[in-house]
Amino acid sequence: MSSVLQVQGLSATYGFSRRSPRVLDDVSMSVMQGQTMGVVGESGSGKSTLAKVIVGTLAAASGTVTVEGVDVMHARGAQRRALRRSVQMIPQDPYASLDPRMTIGRTLLEALAPNGGRPAQHRDRIVELLGLVALDASAADRFPHSFSGGQRQRVAIARAIAVQPKLLIADEVTSALDASIQFEILDLLDRLQDELGFGCVFITHNLGVAARMCDDITVMRHGRVVEQGHISLLAEPADSYTRILVSSVPDPGGLFLEGPSAYDATPST
Ligand SMILES: Nc1ncnc2c1ncn2[C@@H]1O[C@H](COP(=O)(O)OP(=O)(O)OP(=O)(O)O)[C@@H](O)[C@H]1O
């Protein structure tokens, strides 16, 4: 198994002044092919900032991010274009990220052929992608507003996997959905990962979801990693902050149980 993502000693701020607070401070992690690294921690702990640095939309103050050995912050030209395909992000709110004036077919076509392509040429692949996310082929001719939230998230996933990414960044991808729909989307992501083998950074507030989805986990607080390791550490955290997170779950004993009830494990803080 090879590593898709290596994050080493990452620090980041949003300001240019030396006094700007560090939003990420010495964060490191590694994600193997076909594996999922969960990232949990209270609001403002830097989870989405980490996602931004990994996808290359925010420059780090120090440290490195490499995807399949390519340095994200220094990639140029063909390497940069390749990275744009190999690292894909699934947004929290697919409605905001889907163009309301574009049919789903058009949206997928733009993902497949960003420099312009004829729909006929990509028709089969578009139908295949819709099938992969369990949407009917007729979805290609419909507009985003005619789908439910869960279906729109399926479209966003289809768009993300269209270019056969090596790494998927999922930032709170199911937090806006009902528990039952959440279950379907998580199942879908799991199945696609088995089929396609991408590595995944899975950001969530919900420890039940993390326990269900992730192989490893990184617990963050104030931009720092407080605990990291195999997901089973949630059953017996070494760090006091992780213990607080786990104890705020209504049924910590149920964290590693199968089934939708585990998804009710949103911390009450
Ligand atoms: N664009 C920005 N400009 C300045 N500060 C920002 C910006 N985005 C985030 N921050 C700050 O950086 C810190 C980390 O924010 P971040 O969004 O990464 O947290 P998070 O862990 O994703 O939180 P949440 O769980 O609420 O999504 C917070 O203090 C936040 O206020």
Ligand SMILES: [Mg+2]
């Ligand atoms: Mg966030």
